Amino acid sequence: MVRDLSEFPIQYIKGVGPQRARLLNRLEIRTAEDAIYYLPYRYEDRRNIKKITNLRYGQIETAIGKVISAEVIRLPKGNLKIFELTVSDGSGLLKGKWFNQAFMKKNFKIGQEVVLSGVVKRNPYWGIGFEIDNPEYEFVSDDGDAFIHTSRIVPVYRTTGGLSARQLRSIMFGVLNACIEHVYDPIPQDILVRNNLHGLKESILNSHFPEVETDIAILNRGISDYQRRLSFDELFMLELGLAVLKRGKSVEKGISFDAKGILVNRLLERLPFRLTAAQGRVFGEILYDMKKPYPMNRLIQGDVGCGKTIVALMAMLVAVECGYQSALMAPTEILAEQHYINIHRMVEDLGLKICLLTGSRKDRPFEDIAAGKTDIVVGTHALIQEGINFKNLGLVIIDEQHRFGVMQRALLRKKAVNPDVLVMTATPIPRTLAMTLYGDLDYSIIDELPPGRNPVITCLFSPRQKDYIYRAIADEAKKGRQVYVVYPVIEESEKSNLKSAIIGTEALEKIFPSLKIALIHGRMKPQEREAVMTSFKGGDIDILVSTTVIEVGVDIPNASMMLIVHAERFGLAQLHQLRGRVGRGSNQSHCFLLAYEPCGEEARRRLDIMVRSNDGFRIAEEDLDIRGPGEFLGTRQSGMPDLKAANIIRDSRLLEVARREAFGIIEKDPELKGFPGLRKSLERFWGGKLELFKTS
Numbered sequence: 001m002v003r004d005l006s007e008f009p010i011q012y013i014k015g016v017g018p019q020r021a022r023l024l025n026r027l028e029i030r031t032a033e034d035a036i037y038y039l040p041y042r043y044e045d046r047r048n049i050k051k052i053t054n055l056r057y058g059q060i061e062t063a064i065g066k067v068i069s070a071e072v073i074r075l076p077k078g079n080l081k082i083f084e085l086t087v088s089d090g091s092g093l094l095k096g097k098w099f100n101q102a103f104m105k106k107n108f109k110i111g112q113e114v115v116l117s118g119v120v121k122r123n124p125y126w127g128i129g130f131e132i133d134n135p136e137y138e139f140v141s142d143d144g145d146a147f148i149h150t151s152r153i154v155p156v157y158r159t160t161g162g163l164s165a166r167q168l169r170s171i172m173f174g175v176l177n178a179c180i181e182h183v184y185d186p187i188p189q190d191i192l193v194r195n196n197l198h199g200l201k202e203s204i205l206n207s208h209f210p211e212v213e214t215d216i217a218i219l220n221r222g223i224s225d226y227q228r229r230l231s232f233d234e235l236f237m238l239e240l241g242l243a244v245l246k247r248g249k250s251v252e253k254g255i256s257f258d259a260k261g262i263l264v265n266r267l268l269e270r271l272p273f274r275l276t277a278a279q280g281r282v283f284g285e286i287l288y289d290m291k292k293p294y295p296m297n298r299l300i301q302g303d304v305g306c307g308k309t310i311v312a313l314m315a316m317l318v319a320v321e322c323g324y325q326s327a328l329m330a331p332t333e334i335l336a337e338q339h340y341i342n343i344h345r346m347v348e349d350l351g352l353k354i355c356l357l358t359g360s361r362k363d364r365p366f367e368d369i370a371a372g373k374t375d376i377v378v379g380t381h382a383l384i385q386e387g388i389n390f391k392n393l394g395l396v397i398i399d400e401q402h403r404f405g406v407m408q409r410a411l412l413r414k415k416a417v418n419p420d421v422l423v424m425t426a427t428p429i430p431r432t433l434a435m436t437l438y439g440d441l442d443y444s445i446i447d448e449l450p451p452g453r454n455p456v457i458t459c460l461f462s463p464r465q466k467d468y469i470y471r472a473i474a475d476e477a478k479k480g481r482q483v484y485v486v487y488p489v490i491e492e493s494e495k496s497n498l499k500s501a502i503i504g505t506e507a508l509e510k511i512f513p514s515l516k517i518a519l520i521h522g523r524m525k526p527q528e529r530e531a532v533m534t535s536f537k538g539g540d541i542d543i544l545v546s547t548t549v550i551e552v553g554v555d556i557p558n559a560s561m562m563l564i565v566h567a568e569r570f571g572l573a574q575l576h577q578l579r580g581r582v583g584r585g586s587n588q589s590h591c592f593l594l595a596y597e598p599c600g601e602e603a604r605r606r607l608d609i610m611v612r613s614n615d616g617f618r619i620a621e622e623d624l625d626i627r628g629p630g631e632f633l634g635t636r637q638s639g640m641p642d643l644k645a646a647n648i649i650r651d652s653r654l655l656e657v658a659r660r661e662a663f664g665i666i667e668k669d670p671e672l673k674g675f676p677g678l679r680k681s682l683e684r685f686w687g688g689k690l691e692l693f694k695t696s
């Protein structure tokens with residue numbers, strides 16, 4: 001009956017039907033295949049359920065008992081309501097507590113048998129008894145498939161209103177029974193053998209309903225041998241797609257830039273500093289790529305302030321010397337404006353033409369670009385919009401790559417015939433991760449800061465210590481240095497209750513009547529913003545109040561102090577980027593983090609690491625740990641397929657294996673002609689995003 005599981009509607013599986021199918025759709029389960037790969041998010045050990053009296057404190061435990069009371073308790077202070085459920089199994093009592101969820105009461109009846117699980121604790125007042133806060137719960141009933149739900153390791157799936165954990169488990173069991181025989185394994189046999197990987201069918205079954213002797217801790221970490229097989233498949237498909245993308249580019253004919261280096265040398269003569277060894281090495285790698293008759297696709301990674309811009313400019317000059325145009329794309333208008341302000345004089349001094357192109361500028365230099373009169377174009381996404389045509393774009397540079405996805409890169413490349421592409425990022429990420437996120441790119445790293453930089457001193461303050469901060473700002477200004485004050489929002493709003501940049505500016509004007517204070521934010525007109533940035537750069541402004549618009553790339557060496565208001569509200573990567581705006585000159589710089597209460601544990605961790613470390617890699621690792629890989633990498637935005645089974649951090653070794661196998665197969669058979677099934681699975685996995693693959 002069931003043939004292609006990816007096209008078999010879930011509704012027609014026995015025991016589902018239209019009503020449940022609608023609920024399953026909410027979980028993004030539409031086909032039998034979706035269901036098969038809808039994996040449990042945890043497992044519960046119900047092999048031999050403990051007596052309540054034998055539960056251990058501090059452990060995740062599961063117990064079964066009959067409801068003996070279910071009531072809502074009101075605490076005298078505040079209006080906190082607690083729903084308290086008490087169950088008994090004859091050996092002892094177990095309480096479940098749900099905070100501010102009085103409605104839970106209607107779910108339970110006295111005498112019903114329920115399974116409760118969660119971390120067991122003592123009663124906070126009496127120091128005795130067994131309690132679980134917000135336990136997972138499930139009713140025990142004998143509907144004929146009790147063997148699925150008890151006396152075994154039980155899978156727990158994320159579910160949705162109207163579908164109980166138990167119902168969903170029964171459905172999953174049914175789907176597997178009906179479909180497992182029709183599962184098609186696209187991975188070549190020799191790869192499985194070489195890497196000791198289990199068969200697909202047994203791996204799927206065991207990932208849902210594990211064999212009885214499996215180690216539950218290993219299962220819950222997602223690293224049983226069977227789970228690894230499913231993780232491998234995802235990572236393999238991911239890497240296979242990246243291999244296809246990379247291969248597609250490397251066989252294309254590109255421009256061979258063979259410059260003498262006249263412009264670059266003239267630029268270097270004029271620079272007030274010498275390149276660092278790392279800048280020199282990376283520029284060498286770029287030159288080597290540019291000379292080759294294939295399109296360059298290189299990622300430059302380097303912590304904030306390491307000097308990526310000048311390296312980018314040198315690459316652009318190489319292209320220009322060979323008679324081509326270059327484009328530099330930045331993620332925000334402010335950053336594009338900054339790049340323009342910073343480099344246009346150097347570029348014009350060399351006798352070249354440069355222009356700025358952003359969405360909100362009126363004076364759009366379209367014609368000059370199309371006619372090839374402009375050598376270098378600096379801009380935002382506006383660069384990739386329709387109607388912008390270059391005469392002969394040869395080099396494309398994308399700054400702060402983490403803000404752009406694979407797709408946007410592809411669009412910009414289309415503005416030219418196979419241009420060389422350089423992407424730059426200041427988000428330091430571990431190597432294996434970089435391989436995945438930018439797996440279709442070559443990779444260079446500027447791992448050295450220009451000499452004479454002092455690490456920024458970072459301190460954490462509470463609002464009570466504001467006076468100290470104000471004094472420090474006044475002293476800094478007296479020395480002729482400049483200060484950033486960053487707010488999380490432009491305007492106050494009823495909802496957020498946060499200090500805002502507008503109100504903050506007014507307050508600062510009162511506190512520092514003799515200082516020049518200016519405000520900059522994303523809603524201003526670009527001309528106004530440019531004017532503010534230019535006069536801040538020129539030293540006419542003492543304190544620049546802003547929102548996170550200055551987060552990336554802004555470079556003013558004389559600014560040596562930053563105050564971040566509501567620092568508890570910012571993400572770690574953001575804080576590090578913001579702080580990177582100071583510490584760019586030779587003066588000792590300071591960053592003050594002003595945190596308001598209450599701030600949660602995660603926020604504390606973020607602030608803590610900021611105070612302790614200036615090292616972008618350390619901070620990125622911590623960030624990864626706090627946020628998890630999905631959010632850290634922003635895979636959604638980047639156009640990468642989602643991973644369900646695999647976890648790039650946890651499975652980094654497996655990722656390397658998958659990468660080696662995937663790149664190996666594409667090298668031998670670039671279009672997968674000998675693997676039609678694999679090719680089909682690959683296209684499905686990438687959801688039509690492997691454009692190059694389609695045209696080949």
Ligand code: ADP
Pocket residue numbers: 273274275276279302303304305306307308309310426450451553554555557584
């Ligand atoms: P980022 O890598 O964060 O984009 P920038 O390119 O903005 O860093 O450079 C930061 C600052 O360091 C700029 O003021 C730039 O002129 C300066 N700089 C770059 N390279 C060097 C160098 N080799 N020696 C001294 N200063 C440098």
Ligand code: MG
Pocket residue numbers: 308309399552553
């Ligand atoms: Mg930069």
